[in-house]
Amino acid sequence: MTHSPTSAQQNSGQEQFLTILSREAALARFEAELFPRPLPTEKRTLANALGLVLAEDVAAPVDVPPFDRSNVDGFAVRAADLAVASEPRPVRLTLNAEAIACGTVPQLPVLTGTATSIATGGPLPRGADAIVMVEHTHPGLSAIEVGRSISPGQFVSNAGSDMARGEVLLRAGTEIGSREIGMLAACGIAQLTVARRPRVAVLSTGDELVQPGEPLRPAGIYDANGPIIAAAVTENGGEAHFLGAFPDDEARLEKAMREALAAHDVLILSGGTSKGAGDVTHRIIGRLGKPGIIAHGVALKPGKPLCLAVCEGKPVIILPGFPTSAMFTFHDMVVPALRRMAGLPPRVDTQVTASLPLRIPSELGRTEFAMVSLVQGQGGLTAYPTGKGSGAITSFTQADGFIRIEALADHVPAGADVAVTLFTPRVRVPDLVVIGSHCVGLDLVVGELSRRGISVRSLPVGSLGGLAAAKRGECDLAPIHLFDPKTRIYNAPFLGDGLELVPGWRRMQGLVFRQGDERFEGLGAEEAVRAALADPDCMMVNRNQGSGTRILIDQLLGVERPDGYWNQPRSHNAVAAAVAQERADWGVTIAPVARAAGLGFIALTEEHYDFALISARKERPSVHAFLEALRTDEVLLGLERAGFSRPG
Numbered sequence: 191m192t193h194s195p196t197s198a199q200q201n202s203g204q205e206q207f208l209t210i211l212s213r214e215a216a217l218a219r220f221e222a223e224l225f226p227r228p229l230p231t232e233k234r235t236l237a238n239a240l241g242l243v244l245a246e247d248v249a250a251p252v253d254v255p256p257f258d259r260s261n262v263d264g265f266a267v268r269a270a271d272l273a274v275a276s277e278p279r280p281v282r283l284t285l286n287a288e289a290i291a292c293g294t295v296p297q298l299p300v301l302t303g304t305a306t307s308i309a310t311g312g313p314l315p316r317g318a319d320a321i322v323m324v325e326h327t328h329p330g331l332s333a334i335e336v337g338r339s340i341s342p343g344q345f346v347s348n349a350g351s352d353m354a355r356g357e358v359l360l361r362a363g364t365e366i367g368s369r370e371i372g373m374l375a376a377c378g379i380a381q382l383t384v385a386r387r388p389r390v391a392v393l394s395t396g397d398e399l400v401q402p403g404e405p406l407r408p409a410g411i412y413d414a415n416g417p418i419i420a421a422a423v424t425e426n427g428g429e430a431h432f433l434g435a436f437p438d439d440e441a442r443l444e445k446a447m448r449e450a451l452a453a454h455d456v457l458i459l460s461g462g463t464s465k466g467a468g469d470v471t472h473r474i475i476g477r478l479g480k481p482g483i484i485a486h487g488v489a490l491k492p493g494k495p496l497c498l499a500v501c502e503g504k505p506v507i508i509l510p511g512f513p514t515s516a517m518f519t520f521h522d523m524v525v526p527a528l529r530r531m532a533g534l535p536p537r538v539d540t541q542v543t544a545s546l547p548l549r550i551p552s553e554l555g556r557t558e559f560a561m562v563s564l565v566q567g568q569g570g571l572t573a574y575p576t577g578k579g580s581g582a583i584t585s586f587t588q589a590d591g592f593i594r595i596e597a598l599a600d601h602v603p604a605g606a607d608v609a610v611t612l613f614t615p616r617v618r619v620p621d622l623v624v625i626g627s628h629c630v631g632l633d634l635v636v637g638e639l640s641r642r643g644i645s646v647r648s649l650p651v652g653s654l655g656g657l658a659a660a661k662r663g664e665c666d667l668a669p670i671h672l673f674d675p676k677t678r679i680y681n682a683p684f685l686g687d688g689l690e691l692v693p694g695w696r697r698m699q700g701l702v703f704r705q706g707d708e709r710f711e712g713l714g715a716e717e718a719v720r721a722a723l724a725d726p727d728c729m730m731v732n733r734n735q736g737s738g739t740r741i742l743i744d745q746l747l748g749v750e751r752p753d754g755y756w757n758q759p760r761s762h763n764a765v766a767a768a769v770a771q772e773r774a775d776w777g778v779t780i781a782p783v784a785r786a787a788g789l790g791f792i793a794l795t796e797e798h799y800d801f802a803l804i805s806a807r808k809e810r811p812s813v814h815a816f817l818e819a820l821r822t823d824e825v826l827l828g829l830e831r832a833g834f835s836r837p838g
Contacts, residue, residue, distance in 0.1 A: 209487060212597070213522070213557050216485035216498060221527055223484055223500040229533050230386040230455075236374055239366045242384040243427075243533035248360045250377045253350035258314040261345045265305040265327060265334060266290070266318035269342040280328070280337040290315065305334055314346060321345035353377060365534060385533030387429040391450035392420045394435035395443060395461040395471060396511060401435060415460035415516050419509070422517065426525050427532030428456065440470040447474055451504055455531065458524070461511035471508050475499045478506065489597055491558040493519035518559050518592075540612045542591075544571035547664065550602045552595045561589035562610055563649055565623045568663035573610055574625070574649050590618060620647035622812040626656020626668035627738055628761065629799055630782060631695055634828040638819040644812055650760065652736030660802050661686055666813050668802040669694070671738035673795075675745065680798035690808075692801040692817065695834040698781040699742060699797050702769050702789040710776065715794045719746055722776050730754040731765050731774035738797065743778050746794070763787075782833040798837070 211219070231245040260266065267283060275281040286298045289307040296315035300306055305322075306315050314321075319342045328335040353359060359373060366384070374382070394416040402412050413435045423430035433450055436443050451457045459471055476482050479501035486497040492515035497508035507524050509516040526536060544564055552558045562573035576589050591612040595602055602608060621644045624632070628650035636646045651659065656668030674683040682691050701718050703710040709725060710718050722728045730752050733740040739762070747755075754774050759765055765777040766787035784791040807813055819825055826836065 210489050210494070211485045211487065212489050216488045216496075217523060217526070219484045220498045220500070220505070220523070221530075223481060224503075224505055224527055225530065227503070227531075229531075230388075231383050232386040234382055234384050236371060236380050236382065239382050239384055240368070240371065241427075242366050242382075242387070244360055244362050244364045244366065245383045245385045245533065246362050247358050248374065248379065248382065250353040250355055250357045250359055251379065252377060253355050254353040254376050255347055255349060255351070258346055258348050260290075260308045260310060260312050260314065260321045261347055262321055262323050263310050264308060264321045264323040264345065266300050266308045266315055267305045267320055267322050267336075267340070268300060268302060268317060269320040269340050269344070271303060272322070272336050272339050275336050275339050277337040280335040282333050282335050284333050285329075286315075319343065319346070363533060363535070387427060388455040388528065388531040389453070390420075390423045390428040390430050390456040390458060390528070391454040392416055392423065392430055392432045393446060393450060393457070393459045395438065395459055396435065397437045399435040399461075414513050415509070415511070418513065418517065419458060419460060419520060422520055422525075423458070423528065426528050426537075427534045428528055438470055440474065443470060444474045444477070447471075447478065447506075451478060451501065451506065455504060456528065457504065457506045458509065458520075459507070460509040460516045472497055475501065475506055475508075478502075479504075488519075488523070489556045490519060490522070491553055491556040493522070493559075494556065496523060498523065514561070522559070540615050541609050542571060542612065542617060543607055544573035544610050545569070546593075546602060546604055546606050546608055547572055547574060547659065547662065549604045550575055550593075550595070552599055552601055554600050555597055557597045558595040559592045560595060561592045563588060563647065564590040564610065564617055565625070565647060565649075565664050566619065571610075571617070572662075572664045573608060574651070589613065618645075620645045622646045622667075622810075622816060623649075623665040624667050624669065625649045625651055625659040625665035626670055626802070627653045627799070629669065629697065629780070630762075631697070631799065631829050631832060631834050632669060634825050634832070635816065635819050638822060638825055639812075639815055642815060642819075644815050652734060652740075652760075653738040654736040657684060657686075657802060660689055660804055663804065666804060666807050666810065667692070667816065669799060670802055671697075671797045671799045672741065673738070673745075673797065681800045681802070685802055688805055689802045690805050692803045692820075693837050694798070694800045694820070695829050695836050696796050697799055697834050698793050698795075699739065699778060700781060700784065700794045701776055701792045702766060702779050702784045702787075703776045703792075704769060704772070705788065705790050707775065707790065710790060710792065713792065715792050718776075718792050723747075723750055723752055726753070728752070728775045729773075730757075731768040731777040732756070732758045733765065733778065734758045734760045739778055742795070742797070746778075780833075785833065799834075 229245060234242060271283060272281050283305040284303060286304050286306040288298050290296050290312040291309045292311040294312060296313055298315060300315050300317035320340050321344060322336055322340055326338055360370060394413045398410050399413040400406055400410045416432050416435060420430035420432040436446050472486060481500060483497060483499045487494060488496045493510055495510045496519045499506040505527060509519055550560055561576045563576060564571050564573055591610040593608045593610055624646060636648060639646055653670040653672050656670055659665045660668040670681050672684050673680050677683050685691060701715060709721050709728060713721060732743060732755050762779040762783040765779045766783050766789060768774040769777055769789055770787050781791055
């Protein structure tokens with residue numbers, strides 16, 4: 191899709207605004223404007239060089255070791271004196287009147303028929319060409335006996351055997367780690383010429399942003415992008431300077447951008463890239479310098495509104511406002527250029543193969559990145575999509591990696607083997623995997639396990655999704671709350687072979703509404719539902735398919751599909767928020783969540799929140815710990831305080 195450029199863009203040659211480019215084309219254009227370029231350098235002391243990149247080769251100024259030294263505790267000898275030594279006929283050597291320790295300069299030579307006591311690291315005295323270990327001698331007060339022959343050079347490190355004077359130790363482009371620092375220190379090098387970290391200014395934009403620590407105003411959100419982008423810049427070789435958040439005021443924002451660009455090598459903003467009335471940053475870029483915008487609109491998902499620009503040789507990047515979009519586009523499109531500017535090699539990401547348990551739809555024409563959490567299935571790793579959307583902060587922290595869906599694919603089928611690019615060098619295998627319905631009570635149990643040092647991976651996919659995962663062997667426990675209308679029994683009728691039920695707790699499901707809404711005040715459950723259905727202006731909020739609450743709602747509604755039915759959030763908290771914020775008038779959630787949100791509550795049914803356990807995993811230590819935690823006083827009291835009850 192192409193939008194007509196503004197007059198400012200036309201005057202500055204920015205006709206490509208929101209002309210969608212492929213990822214590859216956008217990256218190629220961006221890097222062609224930036225490179226090649228000289229690498230700025232600076233002098234750094236060895237103590238302050240960790241993580242930086244050498245700008246020039248480093249040669250050894252001295253031999254290491256600087257003298258012949260002993261590798262063991264023993265005696266410095268002439269090997270020829272021991273040529274015929276054996277256990278039956280040991281050779282006797284007279285001890286010289288000195289003992290050589292580390293840092294001691296030898297004073298006496300080792301003459302034929304003599305030996306000198308020497309410690310590990312001590313310099314070899316004149317005349318000695320080998321060391322005999324103290325364990326291989328029979329020492330006396332003035333002499334030693336040696337019962338074995340030795341070779342010249344035995345247990346001796348010669349001068350320069352580790353590093354020779356003039357030898358190139360490290361090449362330009364080497365990233366300096368602890369091992370490199372140790373090597374350089376051993377040569378006496380105290381100062382290095384390194385690639386200077388690119389100075390990166392990070393700004394957040396948007397009238398809605400509130401800085402952490404300040405009160406959250408209505409319709410405001412806390413600024414997460416600024417801190418996370420600044421941290422990611424530092425992780426990838428930049429020197430980040432977070433300059434705060436700025437409202438969508440064109441004059442103020444332009445002043446801030448100009449000042450930031452003048453004092454830094456790179457300018458990164460988040461927000462203000464989409465075609466919206468409050469977005470002004472793309473217009474400002476047209477006035478900051480040539481060539482200006484290189485790409486505004488890239489065929490990525492998430493990350494389509496990304497804007498890449500170069501102003502007088504300095505990269506200017508405007509990332510999308512949603513956190514997941516911002517971080518994916520930063521890592522995929524910005525990190526390669528940032529690391530190159532820092533002199534760092536390209537990132538080498540670890541990949542593993544995993545199976546998808548469900549189908550992932552995708553949009554044709556856009557390269558898509560889908561974050562996944564990994565669990566160990568029966569036949570290998572299984573990748574569960576996090577499915578929280580580009581506005582979710584927790585997607586990155588809870589995911590293990592991501593899969594890439596090519597632009598020509600409209601979906602990835604269930605059961606497909608996919609390559610997962612990991613966020614960390616290795617797969618984090620949790621001690622316990624819980625997949626199914628989520629409940630705030632579950633957090634109490636997981637917290638108890640965490641205090642015991644047990645790691646838990648909890649994936650909220652709904653009761654039916656959890657049961658399916660348990661039957662495929664992808665989890666240890668599946669939290670469920672499913673009511674069978676035929677038997678009038680919770681959960682047990684839904685178990686299959688190899689599964690058994692672990693009782694959890696009881697929780698009250700009910701209809702929630704805003705306090706003071708006369709349409710619901712004083713009514714019972716059935717009356718309240720009838721009243722809601724009778725009022726065409728009364729909007730509901732539903733729950734996602736596969737959840738136990740959704741099954742309950744569909745049983746209540748029958749064939750009715752009232753306004754709001756297709757609004758299907760994935761959690762109890764989201765339902766309560768929709769009602770509290772007047773985006774809906776009623777919904778179904780649990781009593782503790784309703785109470786926390788200050789909503790009116792009409793009880794519908796007490797449901798059983800239990801756990802489907804894979805019987806074959808019952809003896810695992812982490813499962814034992816989970817079952818034990820369910821019975822601890824701390825968890826039981828916490829459940830009671832939260833409004834839950836244990837089965838009687």
